[in-house]
Amino acid sequence: MSRLSWLMKETKRWVSGRIITGDQAEQIIGLYPAEHKNRLISVLLLLGAILLGTGIILFFASNWQHIPKWGKVSIVIIPLVLFHLAAHLTCESYPRLSQTLTLLGCVMFGSGIWLVAQIFHINTHFPNGMLFWLLGVLSVALILREELPLGLSALLMASWVLAEQSSSLLIMFIAMMLFGGVFYLTYTLRSSFALVVSLISVCIFVNTEIYLILADNYSFKDAGSLIPFVLLLIGSSYIYMSKHPVNELLKNFPFIYKFLGVVLTGASLFTMSLEFFAYDFIKMRQSGAGYVLFWVLYITVAFLGAYAISRRSTKIKEVLKGNYTWLAVDALVFIMLLIPFNGLTLMIILNLFMFIWALLVIISAYQTQSSLYFILGMVAFNLYVLAEYFNFFWKSLPKSLFFIAGGIVLVLSGALMERQRRKAVLAWQKEVVSSYKIVK
Structure with a gap:
């Protein structure tokens, strides 16, 4: 509806x-x-474009050996031209169809890069093809000001970083410049779709580069274990960006930043509560691998948070009241970096904080009357309870009793969530009615 x-x-x-x-x-x-937008039509056109593009690629791939060179080149050029020409002809009468055809043209451009390389036996650095595809699609997004090519550009950014597998300063500089272009267009077009893809790509880029720095430059073999810690910092930065004044006037942007920030933080805290993270984090501290890098990341996020919050209010009481959940996360990161805990102590602290964070999200959502984040907090809390149940009782209880008790826990958790949700909604409705009576 x-x-x-x-x-x-x-x-x-x-x-x-x-x-x-x-x-x-x-x-x-x-x-x-x-509302003039029909989301069903947009989804159907997008799925149709994906299926059509995949079908064309698979058809020619299965008959590739029997096609002469001139035919292969024609296969690359003709569909590319036809898709973009059809998109231009339908841009006024059927704008959504035009955007879909433009996306198909961008997909054909990428396919053409590898097909031409295969036709003429061009042996080159594989990720360069991804980079050329990215530059071509980003140019289309810049010229036509359309969000589908822009979203594809953001997706290709993450794909190129993963394919490149390099921590060189040149690669990071190029990636940051391209991300700057993607975000500039995202804010210019006010595209929620492009913002979601771009923020996910940023997560992939930052984690990939930090992993490569730790693994290659510091020879830290357990670098992958620290990804949740990086995601926790990224989640905090997204939360602070949701409070930035530049996003307040843009529809859905604060919500996207906050939603992704909450999800990333919750998932990160859950992963960090597992045994492997605490001991690998201690190894990182003892070896000194990337220790300064994590301090730099933390300070950057802290300054971003201070700037975003100070633009709204400089009163300590108001700052604490509106941001205590995320200030607690920042305090956790600060303590982890500052104090050299042993593995067991750190694991206990992280498991306790996981529940504290979920409770803080629930309390904050209740105070702001946000049903979505109230439900997210309840889901996180119950998932954390279930995870601890598995950790403690998987080996100690008989399997039949384990699953029976687990089922009871899930049913009770679901009933509790529904009860608390209804109580919260009822309380909010009473507040609205009472405030209406006061105004009246």
């Missing part, structure tokens, strides 16, 4: 309940224009 449909349904109920008149209902509905 669209928002306008929901509003029409609700206003009819209000009219029948004599809360408002029919004329008032029409005035309220008139404030919200009809």
Whole structure:
């Protein structure tokens, strides 16, 4: 159900309940224009583009050996030209179809890079093909100002970084410049889709480079174990970016930053509570591998948070009231970097903080009357309980009793979540009614 449909349904109920008149209902509905976007059509066109592009590639791949060179080159050039020409011809009458055809043209451009290399037996550095594809698609997004090529550009950024597998300063500089271009277009177009893909690509880029720095430059073989710690810092930075003034005027941007930040933080804390992380983190501290790098990352995130929060308020009480959940995360990172705990102590601290964080999310969501984050906090808390149940009782209980007890825990957790959700919603409704009476 669209928002306008929901509003029409609700206003009819209000009219029948004599809360408002029919004329008032029409005035309220008139404030919200009809939605011209049909998400189903967009999804179908996007899926169709993916299936069509995949089918074309597989068809020619299966008959590739029987096609002469001139035919192979034609296969690369003709569809590329036709897709972009058709996109240009349909841009005014069928804009969504035009965007889909443009995306197909971008896919064919990437396929053409490898097909031409194969036709003429060009042996070169494999990731360069990904980079050329990225540059071509990003140019299309820049010229046409369309979000689908922009989203593909962000996806190709992550793919190129993974394929390159290099921690050289040149590669990192090129990647950051390209990310700058992607984010510039994302904010110019105000594209929520491109922002989601870009933020995911940033996670992949940062984690890949830090992993390579630790593994190659410091020869730290357990570098992959520290990825959750990096994701925790990235999650905090996304939360602070949701509070940045530049995002307040952009629809959905604060929500995207905050949602991804909460998910990344919750997943990171869960992974960090496992035994392997605590002991590998201690190894990193003892070896000194990347220790300064993590301090630099932490200080960068802390300065970002201080800047974003100070733009809203400089009063200590208001800052603590609105940000205590994420200030607690920052405090955890600071303590982990500063104090040399042993492995067991650190693991206990991380397991306790995991529950504390989930409770803080629930409390914060209750205070701000956010049902989504209230549910996320409840889900995180119950998942953490379930994980600890598995950790403690998997080996000690008989398997039949283990699953019976586990089922009971899940049922009770679900019932508790639903009960708490209903209580929260009811409390919020009472607050709204009481505030309305005061105003009246």
